[in-house]
Amino acid sequence: xxxxxxxxxxxxxxxxxxxxxxxxxxxxxxxxxxxxxxxxxxxxxxxxxxxxxxxxxxxxxxxxxxxxxxxxxxxxxxxxxxxxxxxxxxxxxxxxxxxxxxxxxxxxxxxxxxxx
Amino acid sequence: xxxxxxxxxxxxxxxxxxxxxxxxxxxxxxxxxxxxxxxxxxxxxxxxxxxxxxxxxxxxxxxxxxxxxxxxxxxxxxxxxxxxxxxxxxxxxxxxxxxxxxxxxxxxxxxxxxxx
Numbered sequence: 001x002x003x004x005x006x007x008x009x010x011x012x013x014x015x016x017x018x019x020x021x022x023x024x025x026x027x028x029x030x031x032x033x034x035x036x037x038x039x040x041x042x043x044x045x046x047x048x049x050x051x052x053x054x055x056x057x058x059x060x061x062x063x064x065x066x067x068x069x070x071x072x073x074x075x076x077x078x079x080x081x082x083x084x085x086x087x088x089x090x091x092x093x094x095x096x097x098x099x100x101x102x103x104x105x106x107x108x109x110x111x112x113x114x115x116x
Numbered sequence: 117x118x119x120x121x122x123x124x125x126x127x128x129x130x131x132x133x134x135x136x137x138x139x140x141x142x143x144x145x146x147x148x149x150x151x152x153x154x155x156x157x158x159x160x161x162x163x164x165x166x167x168x169x170x171x172x173x174x175x176x177x178x179x180x181x182x183x184x185x186x187x188x189x190x191x192x193x194x195x196x197x198x199x200x201x202x203x204x205x206x207x208x209x210x211x212x213x214x215x216x217x218x219x220x221x222x223x224x225x226x227x228x229x230x231x232x
Contacts, residue, residue: 004159033219042122042205042222043160056219091159104150105220107159 002026004108006092012114013082021077021111025094032075033105034067037089046090049075082115089113120208122223130231135193137226139206142187146208150220151180151191154203163204164191196230203227 005024013019025032034046045059049069060066064082069075079086089110095103122139129135139149148167152160166173166180166189173180179192193200206223 035222042120042224043220045219045221048219059219093159104162104165107152107161109157109159 004092004094004106006090006108006111008111009109010112010114012116014116015084016081018078018080019082019113021079021090021113023075023077023092023094023108025073025075025092026096026106027073029094029096029106030072031095031103031105032069033093033095034075034077035091035093036061037091037110039088043091046077079113082113084115087113087115120206120221120223122206122226124226125224126227126229128229128231129196131196131198133196133230135191135196135200135228135230137191137204137206137228138188139190139208139223140186140188141208141221143208143210143221144187145210146221148209149180149182149189150207150209151178152205152207152222154205154225160205193228196228198230198232201228201230 007022030051032049035043036046037043047060047067048056064080067077089112091107091110093105093107095105120139120141150165151163153163154160164175164178164180166182168184171182177194182189203225205225207220209220
């Protein structure tokens with residue numbers, strides 16, 4: 001079946017502009033995660049959605065970052081007034097609840113954001 | 117306490133050799149330790165995972181060794197092949213308060229190059 005898809009694959013923007021990044025999770029997956037991967041670094045957790053529950057926003061680096069998940073499926077990560085330090089690859093992952101409490105997170109290919 | 121430390125940053129091995137990547141953690145609440153493999157331009161993909169109630173897990177050429185008392189775990193790739201050249205991330209997770217889905221804390225990654 002189809003995996004996690006993200007769009008756009010690349011985004012170049014000017015400092016101060018707003019950007020929206022989209023994630024389509026695997027159909028039926030109730031959990032959705034956003035991570036940020038900076039050059040040569042590991043993945044940094046940003047935000048997590050579980051079904052219709054309030055999201056866990058504990059990883060968002062500033063109030064310029066926000067995310068929503070409509071209808072428990074597609075998610076949009078919005079970065080307002082972008083800064084050069086926001087340049088990174090933004091990865092989305094989804095998972096389904098399973099017995100035993102372990103969930104494999106399936107990652108999309110990411111959106112490479114470059115802020116000039 | 118959420119940090120996962122990974123070493124080495126880069127690793128070069130000859131075809132047929134053994135690749136060893138090490139990770140250490142501090143948070144004793146972590147109870148699931150996956151390894152992810154990432155090829156350029158792709159999102160990370162789950163390679164193998166272990167829970168702390170076992171000391172070793174093997175899947176094909178890939179083995180995780182886990183030392184709970186030392187809070188360390190490692191990935192061993194036997195008979196390394198050029199196709200194994202990728203970035204490897206260790207990760208650790210604990211249950212998020214809202215349910216069975218899990219927030220992953222990643223190591224900084226190891227870029228593995230297997231020479232032909």
